[in-house]
Amino acid sequence: MAEAAVEVIDVTKWYGYIAALRSVSLRIECGDFIALLGHNGAGKTTLLKLIATHITPSAGTVKLFGVDAFHDSSIRRKIGLVTHVSFLYNELTVRENLLFYANQFGIMEEEFLDTLEFLGMDRWYNVRAMQLSHGLRKRADIVRALIHDPDLILLDEPFSGLDSETCDVLVNYFDAHRDKTLIIASHSLEWVKKLCDRGIELYRGEISREFVF
Secondary structure, three states, X not given: OOOOOEEEEEEEEEEOOEEEEEXXXXXXXXXXXXXXXXXXXXXXXXXXXXXXXXXXXXXXXXXXXXXXXXXXXXXXXXXXXXXXXXXXXXOOEHHHHHHHHHHXXXXXXXXXXXXXXXXXXXXXXXXXXXXXXXXXXXXXXXXXXXXXOOOEEEEEOXXXXXXXXXHXXXXXXXXXXXXXXXXXXXXXXXXXXXXXXXXXXXXXXXXXXXXXX
16 A cells, blocks of 8 residues: 555644544545544644644654654655744745745745746735735745645645635645645635545544545
8 A cells, every 4th residue: 555645643632631632543645635624623723733743742643655754854845834824024025935935945936936926926026925915925825835846735724814716716726736635724615625525524632524525
């Protein structure tokens, strides 16, 4: 059997006396487009952060492409992450922000210009991040997350607060990149159904059901 893009094995995450995740196990194959669903506090963001290696599990194992995610830091290069919090610096232009992150991966400017244009950010390339609308900033953050051509893309509420035009842009972009593995934590069932193949619903830190859209 080929290595899975993501394999979560009996993972539990405690925050003090609160269990955000309880013995969660799941397998996501390369090329899968998955939606993590559930109410606030269900564990979606915690699970996404664990997969992104931003937090460590209290118990259990997370493997990415067959490698223990917390024993090999080089695996992070395969991950692109967009969260509620923007990783852009307000005082820098979109271009300056993207070049800052590109330099960390040894990426040249011309290598991400196609992504910038696809997501409609070329017109705002020299605008400071603080001057962007919520939707434009989200697009710029997605370009930032994709700048190193990651194999695994993790999006936390990417459609939240966006107009339908911007949501369409995001759906069209990721639909054109089915060679990637995509995991979206979202409340926006209407939009994830247009993009994802399967849903995984969490309830109080446990997987309550899995289903095909």
